[in-house]
Amino acid sequence: MNILKSLNQRGQHNFIKILCLAVGLATGIVLVGKAGFEQSWDNFFPTSDRIYIACEDVIHDGEYQHYSQTPGAVAPALKRYCPQVEAATRYTTFAWDMPIVTDDDKRVRTNYALADSCFFDVFPFRVLAGNAKKTLSRVDCCMIPLSLAEKLAGSANPLSVVGRKVYYNKRDGLMLTIGGVYEDVPLNSRLHGLEVLVSMPTITQLIWDGRDNWIGNDRFMGYVRLAEGITPNDLKPQIERMQKENLPQEELQKAGVSLGFSVRPLRDYHKNDDGTLRMTWILSILAAVLIGCAVMNYLLLVIGGVSLRAREMAVHRCYGAESRHIYLRVMAESLVHLLLSLVLAALLLWVFKATIEELVGAPLTVLLQLGGNMLLILLTCLVVLLVTGLVPGWIYIHIPVTTAFKNYSHTHRLWKLLLLGLQFASATFLIMLLMVVGRQYKLMVNDDPGYDYAKLGMVDMDGVSKEQRQLAYDELSKLSSVEGITMSYADLTKYQSGDNIFLPGDDRMYMNISDWFYVGDNFFDVMRIPVIAGSTFTEQTDTLREVMVSRQFEEKMKQLAGWDQAVGKQVICTSYEGPYTIVGVFEDVRVGSISDPDTRPCVCFYSRRPEQMHHITIRFHSMDGLEAANKKLREIVTDNLDIAIVPYNQMIADLYTDARHFRSTVMIGVLVALTIALIGLVGYLAGELARRQKEIAIRKANGATIGDVLRLFVIDILRVALPAVVTGVLGAWYVARLWLEQFSEKISLVSPVYGLAILLVFAVVFGVVCSCCYRVASSNPVDYLKNE
Numbered sequence: 032m033n034i035l036k037s038l039n040q041r042g043q044h045n046f047i048k049i050l051c052l053a054v055g056l057a058t059g060i061v062l063v064g065k066a067g068f069e070q071s072w073d074n075f076f077p078t079s080d081r082i083y084i085a086c087e088d089v090i091h092d093g094e095y096q097h098y099s100q101t102p103g104a105v106a107p108a109l110k111r112y113c114p115q116v117e118a119a120t121r122y123t124t125f126a127w128d129m130p131i132v133t134d135d136d137k138r139v140r141t142n143y144a145l146a147d148s149c150f151f152d153v154f155p156f157r158v159l160a161g162n163a164k165k166t167l168s169r170v171d172c173c174m175i176p177l178s179l180a181e182k183l184a185g186s187a188n189p190l191s192v193v194g195r196k197v198y199y200n201k202r203d204g205l206m207l208t209i210g211g212v213y214e215d216v217p218l219n220s221r222l223h224g225l226e227v228l229v230s231m232p233t234i235t236q237l238i239w240d241g242r243d244n245w246i247g248n249d250r251f252m253g254y255v256r257l258a259e260g261i262t263p264n265d266l267k268p269q270i271e272r273m274q275k276e277n278l279p280q281e282e283l284q285k286a287g288v289s290l291g292f293s294v295r296p297l298r299d300y301h302k303n304d305d306g307t308l309r310m311t312w313i314l315s316i317l318a319a320v321l322i323g324c325a326v327m328n329y330l331l332l333v334i335g336g337v338s339l340r341a342r343e344m345a346v347h348r349c350y351g352a353e354s355r356h357i358y359l360r361v362m363a364e365s366l367v368h369l370l371l372s373l374v375l376a377a378l379l380l381w382v383f384k385a386t387i388e389e390l391v392g393a394p395l396t397v398l399l400q401l402g403g404n405m406l407l408i409l410l411t412c413l414v415v416l417l418v419t420g421l422v423p424g425w426i427y428i429h430i431p432v433t434t435a436f437k438n439y440s441h442t443h444r445l446w447k448l449l450l451l452g453l454q455f456a457s458a459t460f461l462i463m464l465l466m467v468v469g470r471q472y473k474l475m476v477n478d479d480p481g482y483d484y485a486k487l488g489m490v491d492m493d494g495v496s497k498e499q500r501q502l503a504y505d506e507l508s509k510l511s512s513v514e515g516i517t518m519s520y521a522d523l524t525k526y527q528s529g530d531n532i533f534l535p536g537d538d539r540m541y542m543n544i545s546d547w548f549y550v551g552d553n554f555f556d557v558m559r560i561p562v563i564a565g566s567t568f569t570e571q572t573d574t575l576r577e578v579m580v581s582r583q584f585e586e587k588m589k590q591l592a593g594w595d596q597a598v599g600k601q602v603i604c605t606s607y608e609g610p611y612t613i614v615g616v617f618e619d620v621r622v623g624s625i626s627d628p629d630t631r632p633c634v635c636f637y638s639r640r641p642e643q644m645h646h647i648t649i650r651f652h653s654m655d656g657l658e659a660a661n662k663k664l665r666e667i668v669t670d671n672l673d674i675a676i677v678p679y680n681q682m683i684a685d686l687y688t689d690a691r692h693f694r695s696t697v698m699i700g701v702l703v704a705l706t707i708a709l710i711g712l713v714g715y716l717a718g719e720l721a722r723r724q725k726e727i728a729i730r731k732a733n734g735a736t737i738g739d740v741l742r743l744f745v746i747d748i749l750r751v752a753l754p755a756v757v758t759g760v761l762g763a764w765y766v767a768r769l770w771l772e773q774f775s776e777k778i779s780l781v782s783p784v785y786g787l788a789i790l791l792v793f794a795v796v797f798g799v800v801c802s803c804c805y806r807v808a809s810s811n812p813v814d815y816l817k818n819e
Contacts, residue, residue, distance in 0.1 A: 060318075063407050068397070070311060082255070087292060090289040113266050122252055152256070163210075171206060173229045175212055177212055194209065309770065328711045329368075344435065390692045454708040459760060462788055462792060476687060480683075488651065507647070513656065517558070518554075532602055542632060548606075550636070555617060561617065568614065578611040581619050584616075585616050705795075709799060
C-alpha cells in the first residue's frame with residue numbers, strides 16, 4: 032500500500048517511468064511474439080516430429096537445385112517402397128481466390144486444392160463432420176474448413192452443409208458435394224490457405240492428370256509420416272530402389288541431369304529458411320532495442336532521484352534494515368511499476384489491436400497464446416524486473432548512512448550520461464534502419480522491371496468461359512480510353528512454371544527456363560517490351576510453331592551450344608511436342624518480384640485461343656478510363672461480380688506488402704525510441720540545471736553570455752551523443768545489410784541521405800538542449816544567488 036501511495040512522490044517521476052516502460056514493453060512484446068510465431072510453424076501436430084516433405088533434388092551442369100514440389104507419382108511411391116512410411120499424401124492447388132457458389136447463388140471466395148484420401152492420415156486436423164477418407168476417394172466431392180462452412184451456412188448450423196451441392200466458380204460450373212467439415216488450418220502452418228479440398232479423382236475434370244507422372248509437372252506437394260524412431264537416412268536404400276525402377280536413368284544421363292528424391296522435416300522447413308531466420312533475428316534485435324531503451328530511461332529517472340531518496344533509505348538502515356531489506360523494498364517498487372506498466376501495455380495493445388494485427392499478419396491473441404512466446408515474454412519481464420530492481424538497490428546500499436544525512440548530493444553523472452548515450456544509440460539505430468527500409472521500399476515499388484506499367488491494367492480471367500474472354504477482349508478494345516489490349520497466360524509479377532530446353536536430335540538438356548506459355552496479338556507492344564532481334568510473332572495464325580526467347584536465353588545458348596544468334600534456330604520445349612523456330616529475341620525483363628525473382632531465361636509462344644489465356648492486359652491512354660473499362664467488363668462477365676481490372680501499379684505495390692509492414696513497424700519503433708530518448712534527455716537536463724543553477728548564476732555575474740551557458744550543456748551532451756550516434760549507425764548498417772540480403776536489387780548503404788539523417792539527430796538533440804537550458808541561461812543570476 033505504501034508503495035502505491037509513493038507513486039505520486041515528488042521528484043521520482045514514477046508515472047513517466049511507468050508510461051515509458053509500458054510503451055517499450057508493448058512494442059517489444061509484439062515483436063517478440065512475431066519472432067516466436069515465425070519459429071513455431073508446423074509444430075502443433077502431435078506427430079510433427081515425424082512428418083516430412085517429399086523433395087526433388089536436381090543436379091545439372093554441376094549446379095544443385097532443391098525443390099519442395101515433386102511429380103505426382105512420388106508421394107504414393109514413397110509409401111509403397113518404404114515400409115517405414117506409415118502414411119503418405121499429396122495435394123496440388125488449382126484455383127486461388129475463386130468463388131464457391133451455392134444453390135441459392137451465395138458466392139464466397141476461397142482456395143481450391145486437389146487432395147489425396149490419406150490427407151487427414153498425415154495431417155491430423157480434427158474432422159468435425161463427415162468421413163474424410165470416403166469423401167476424398169469419391170469423384171466430385173470435397174471437404175471444407177469450418178470457417179467456410181459458417182459463411183455458407185449463414186445463421187444455420189455450419190455442420191449442416193454436409194451433403195449440400197456447391198459449384199466451382201459459377202452456378203453452372205463443376206458441381207461438388209460437400210462430404211465433410213474440418214477444423215481450420217492454423218496460421219503458423221505451411222498448409223495455411225488450403226480451404227476446399229477436392230477429391231484427387233476429380234483431377235481429370237480440372238487439370239491435366241499427372242498423378243502417375245515421374246518427370247515434369249512438378250506441382251504436387253508430397254508429405255509422409257514416418258514410424259517412430261525412423262530417420263530420413265533409413266529410407267535411402269528404398270528411395271534409391273524407387274528411383275532406379277521408375278526414373279529413365281539412361282535418358283537423364285544423356286541429358287546431363289541427375290534427378291533424385293529425399294524427405295525433409297516439415298517443422299524445420301519454415302523456421303530454418305534463410306529469410307525466416309533473418310527476419311527472426313532482426314525482430315529480436317528491434318525488440319531488445321526498444322525494451323532496452325525503456326529500461327535505460329527507467330534507470331535514468333531512478334538515478335536522477337537518488338539524492339532525494341538517499342536519506343529515506345538511510346533511515347531504514349538506522350532502524351536495522353540490512354542490504355537484503357533494501358533490495359526487497361526496491362524490488363517490490365519495481366514489481367509494482369512493472370505490473371502497472373504491463374496493464375498499461377495491455378491497454379495499448381487492445382486500443383491498437385487492428386493496426387498491430389495488420390502489421391504482423393496474425394491475430395494478437397495467437398501471438399500471445401503460443402506457449403513458447405508466453406515463456407519468452409515472462410523471461411523478458413523477469414529480466415526487466417531484475418535490472419530495474421537490482422541496479423537502484425545496489426546504488427542505495429552503497430551510499431554511506433552518514434553521507435546520506437549530510438545532504439547527499441552525488442550526481443551519478445557518469446551513469447546518467449552512459450544511459451543517455453545508450454538511448455541516443457538506440458534512437459539513431461532505428462532512425463537509420465527506417466531510412467534504409469523506406470528507401471528500399473521506394474526502390475521496389477518504383478523500380479523499372481523492363482516494361483512500362485504506368486498505364487497498364489490487368490484482369491484475371493481464370494474461370495471465365497472462352498466466349499466471355501473473347502467478347503471482353505473485343506469490347507474493351509473498342510473503348511476510346513484503351514490504347515492497346517492483349518491476352519496472355521502468364522502474369523509477369525509472379526514466378527512462372529518451368530520447362531526444359533532440348534535441341535532437335537540432341538538428348539542433352541540445355542537449361543531450365545521460365546515458360547510464359549502463350550501470348551496473344553500485340554503482347555510486346557502493349558507491355559512495351561523491346562524486341563532486340565528478329566520480329567514478333569506472325570499474328571492471326573498459331574500454326575507456324577514459332578517461339579520468342581529472351582536475351583538471357585540467347586546469351587546462354589551461345590555459351591552452351593555455340594550459337595552465333597538465336598533467330599532462326601529450332602528448340603524443343605518439354606511442354607510442347609516437336610521443335611519450334613525462334614522468330615525473335617526480346618529484352619530481359621524482371622519476372623516475379625525483387626524479393627522473389629524468377630531469374631531463368633524466358634520463352635513464350637503464340638496463341639489465338641482465349642481458353643489458353645488467363646489474363647487480359649490493357650494499356651490506357653490515361654488511368655481515368657479504368658472505371659469505364661471495369662463497368663464494361665462487368666456487363667459482359669455477369670456471373671462474376673467480383674471481376675475487376677487491377678492497375679499494374681497496385682499489383683507491383685502488393686508484391687511488397689511485407690516490406691511495407693516492416694517499414695511501418697520500424698517507424699513505430701522510431702517514434703517510441705525517440706520519445707523515450709527525448710524524455711530521458713529532458714529529465715537529465717532538468718536535474719543538471721537544478722544542480723548547476725548557482726554555478727550558472729556566478730558565471731553570468733562574471734560576464735558569461737547566454738551563448739556561453741548554452742555551450743556548456745551542448746558540448747556536454749554532444750560528447751555523449753557523438754559516440755552514441757556512431758554506435759547506432761554501425762548497428763543499423765549491420766542489421767540493414769542483413770535485411771537487404773533477401774532482395775535481388777537493393778539500394779546502396781552509402782548515400783548522402785544517411786548523412787542528413789545523422790545531422791537531423793544532432794539537430795534534434797541540439798534543439799532540445801537549447802530550449803531546455805534557455806530559461807536558466809537567460810534568467811537574472813540574482814534570482815538564483817539571493818538564497819545563498
